Amino acid sequence: MLRYFAIVPAAGTGSRFGGEAPKQYQLLAGRPMLQHSLAALCRCPFIERVWVVLSPEDGWWRQYDWTSLGYKLEILFCGGATRSESVANGLRAAATAAQDDDWVLVHDAARPCLSQAMLAALYDELSDDPVGGLLAVPVADTLKRSDAAQRVAGTESRDGLWQAQTPQMFRYGLLTRALAEHATGTDEASAIEAAGFRPRLVRADASNLKVTYPDDLRLAETILQAKTRVDK
Template sequence: MSAHYAIVPAAGSGSRLGGEAPKQYQLLAGRPLLHHSLATLCDCRSIERVWVVLAPDDCWWRHYDWTSLGHKLEAVFCGGATRAESVANGLRAAATVALDDDWVLVHDAARPCLSPAMITALCDELADDAVGGLLAVPVADTLKRADSGQRVARSEPRDDLWQAQTPQMFRYGLLTRVLAEHPGGTDEASAVEAAGLRPRLVRGDASNLKVTFAGDLRLAAMILQAQAQAQARWGE
């Protein structure tokens, strides 16, 4: 059976969020934002190793205790100038153990509300897929295209439009090749698409939000609290 590994690129600064610390280290529910994503991935039985890719000059990581996340986690200080570079460098770090047919889940450090159920759904639905795919949700809101004066130029049809999330899951060999050939995409699926392949969309959940602005931190805190309460009730 193919193994499952995870890579979390976390070399950016997240300047739109504001604050003194980079986004991935701002506190959420008493822990760095990054901690929540890593904890869920490390706790997943099907994932064997987790690499978090940090900037070479990252001075924040060592300020926190990550030992509770266990032996699966490895921090590598080889982040690049872009997400694609960071993921590619993470893939090189994984080359010591990963085989071409193994699965790699790439997850945003700024999506702290990833749940075990989401990982299970992604892995189960893509288990026999020839390409791989990603979590995504259908676009629900009406879309407006703006003109240069920030007025509505026209409404855009939302039929068949999905909002991409992470994790995005592809074979190690495929992902390594397409990122080398098509490094300009904003996510891994973009590189796979540029190679002429069609990733599968696996329905995710709106709770798997990406923290971008300060208000997103408050929303993420409420989601995490609700998840913890639901888990407590389930365990009773």
Template sequence: MSNHKNYALIPAAGSGSRMGAELPKQYLPLLGKPMIHHTLSVFCVHPAVTRVFVVLSPDDTGWAQYDYSALGDKVEVLRCGGATRAETVLNGLNAIAGQSQSADWVLVHDAARPCLSQEMLDNLFAELLDDPVGGLLAVPVADTLKREGKNGRVDHTEPRAGLWRAQTPQMFRYGLLRDALQAIGTDTPTDEAQAVEFLGHAPRLVMGDGHNLKVTYPEDLVIAELLLNNTETST
């Protein structure tokens, strides 16, 4: 078992424009709390997580409007978010350089994935703590995939064998992830694993769960509420 620290890093500098809401989606109400509160709580109560960094836009005005005292003292806000997710993550990594070692683990998680469970985190730690590269939660693609051609018509069907749908957290060593994002540039990668792949590494796929959905559209918020309600009822 590794003796290095495990940090969670939550990029939350986006506007969530696809939700069609006035609030950035991380602050949309979910069971009486802002969505990001649920996202953070899983990391805050997990004993293996040392600290939880939330990377906000420098001009964010939403965070201070809510009470996060129930989360305890693990949360630290960094107001250095960038124009892209990758830039926000890299800025966050640079901001914690003074308190992080190269071999420490960083778990980057979407602010809009509020249904992550303790069991999923346990599984990720169990699979990756001694892994030489790191990896990510993901689920095999179940749907048939169509490649669009001209005029909105199907060009062909893509074989789905071996395809996985990436989730978060994505867990990599601090030094490796920072080097990867600096090397690939912050306009290109859509997730951290892509940046690590750019350096020639092969991140490990760790079986996730369909409940770990990313809230992107208004109907996703309804599903997240049902999932969280069910979780609270069964505990």
């Protein structure tokens, strides 16, 4: 029986976001943004354990109450200088529980609006897949390439283009090896691609947004409020 685990790298400082606290600890609907991201994974019935990877110097975690997340959560103070390093460190810590063929879902700390329906879509579409894949959304907007003066240098075709999201779900052994050999990508799928595999795209929607700038918090709160009304 294959098992499912999750890793959330949360060792970053969120320099583009600004503010005194790292981005993942910014308050969203009265709770740290990271708590919303972790709660979605801890609530998922098929995920057995969730590792959150924090910086060894993290001074914010202990300022909040995380007990509502339950027994699945395990805290690791082994974050690295980059996302891929934090994920790789989390994978090493997970070696006591995960086997090569088990599934690992890697999720952004700054995607607090992840729904159970999206997690179910990953499970349904990837559980028998030989490689794995990721949530993504087809690009709908017209894409412009700029020059050095920030003027339009050309219009890019959006045919076949998708915007990558998380979670990204791959076999434990495959992901561990891919990150060890190809650690320069911006996400886990990039490492899998560099290793010669073709991840599957699982269609999500724009509500699974990544909070990058302060204005994104208001949109995320609106999405969370709408989800709460539906859940009731």
